[in-house]
Amino acid sequence: MCTMIVQKVPLEGFGKGAGGWFDMNQANVSWDHPFHAPEEHALNIDFVNESRGPGARVAVELSVESARQLVETIQTVLGEAEGKGLLKES
Amino acid sequence: MYTTDQYEGMLAETVAIQGANGDRVLAYCARPLGKGPFPGMVLIHHMPGWDEWYREATRRFAHHGYASISPNLYERTGHGAPDDVAAAVRADGGVPDDEAVADIEAAMKYLRALPILNGKVGVFGTCSGGRHAVLAASRVAGFDAVVDCWGGGVVMQSDQLTPQRPVAPIDYTSDLQSPVLGLFGAEDHSPTVEEVAVHEEALKRHGKDYEFHMYDGAGHGFFYYHRPSYRQAQAVDGWDKIWAFLGGRLAA
Numbered sequence: 301m302c303t304m305i306v307q308k309v310p311l312e313g314f315g316k317g318a319g320g321w322f323d324m325n326q327a328n329v330s331w332d333h334p335f336h337a338p339e340e341h342a343l344n345i346d347f348v349n350e351s352r353g354p355g356a357r358v359a360v361e362l363s364v365e366s367a368r369q370l371v372e373t374i375q376t377v378l379g380e381a382e383g384k385g386l387l388k389e390s
Numbered sequence: 391m392y393t394t395d396q397y398e399g400m401l402a403e404t405v406a407i408q409g410a411n412g413d414r415v416l417a418y419c420a421r422p423l424g425k426g427p428f429p430g431m432v433l434i435h436h437m438p439g440w441d442e443w444y445r446e447a448t449r450r451f452a453h454h455g456y457a458s459i460s461p462n463l464y465e466r467t468g469h470g471a472p473d474d475v476a477a478a479v480r481a482d483g484g485v486p487d488d489e490a491v492a493d494i495e496a497a498m499k500y501l502r503a504l505p506i507l508n509g510k511v512g513v514f515g516t517c518s519g520g521r522h523a524v525l526a527a528s529r530v531a532g533f534d535a536v537v538d539c540w541g542g543g544v545v546m547q548s549d550q551l552t553p554q555r556p557v558a559p560i561d562y563t564s565d566l567q568s569p570v571l572g573l574f575g576a577e578d579h580s581p582t583v584e585e586v587a588v589h590e591e592a593l594k595r596h597g598k599d600y601e602f603h604m605y606d607g608a609g610h611g612f613f614y615y616h617r618p619s620y621r622q623a624q625a626v627d628g629w630d631k632i633w634a635f636l637g638g639r640l641a642a
Contacts (some may be wrong), residue, residue: 302437302518302542302580304550306481318471328481333437333517333610335473338618340579340610346477354470354478 315358343367399423410492420452427508429640430501434515439476508642528562542580569599575608
């Protein structure tokens with residue numbers, strides 16, 4: 301919140317947090333202070349389900365390079381699956 | 391000065407106060423044993439939450455002779471591991487300023503109601519807590535000293551204002567009634583050296599009592615010994631400046 305650079309995006313999926321698997325319905329993406337990464341700022345993604353309380357969270361804290369690489373890789377993998385006719389989007 | 395032959399005892403525990411909107415807000419309170427009278431300190435936690443560092447800092451102030459209290463500004467978000475709670479608050483863009491100020495005021499009044507208080511209360515905060523400390527001391531009467539450690543967002547551009555943070559704390563400078571100690575790192579990105587200069591200029595313009603120190607070789611959070619941002623020499627000097635500043639302002 302120190303940078304105020306944050307966005308929430310709704311999504312569907314499941315995540316494994318400290319209490320086991322849960323149905324997550326939102327990702328909070330921020331460029332702000334991380335809790336663990338040894339940097340002043342990081343690209344933070346929290347996969348959450350707010351209705352299940354603060355503990356329903358899967359957290360990652362990424363460097364800029366890693367975050368960009370992740371985005372690229374997700375697109376590449378999805379493209380490959382789409383090319384093979386494996387994607388069924390609703 | 392602490393000497394090895396003196397008795398020292400401390401009571402440290404979780405208490406509850408009535409914060410903004412009458413809400414029950416947990417707070418960590420640490421105070422020296424004895425009838426005092428002791429000066430009081432309100433400690434405002436940083437963005438990473440109401441965490442272990444703040445409990446330690448609260449006890450540290452008690453060790454130095456202050457009846458101290460640190461309210462949980464993230465109370466309404468729910469309870470859990472401090473980083474999980476703080477992550478939820480981060481996603482919401484922070485807690486509303488009005489709510490934070492009211493919680494801080496309630497913590498100050500809790501101290502003032504204690505029979506061991508000497509009548510003086512200061513406020514200390516780091517990171518977002520530094521900003522909250524400046525904000526609270528500007529909007530609420532009853533603080534006798536402010537320690538702002540690298541509080542980002544005191545200076546805000548109009549496009550940074552949000553419903554939670556509708557007014558930049560610097561805009562309340564004329565209302566500030568207590569002296570300010572500011573400790574900053576020259577390599578910090580929030581606040582930057584330029585933003586600290588703007589804040590200092592406002593304090594000067596309004597004739598306020600302040601003392602700012604900018605540390606070379608330090609960035610954001612240089613007191614945090616559990617983070618790579620820790621800077622030993624700067625942190626030791628910074629704590630010394632805090633004790634000297636508060637000692638001169640909060641003695642009965």
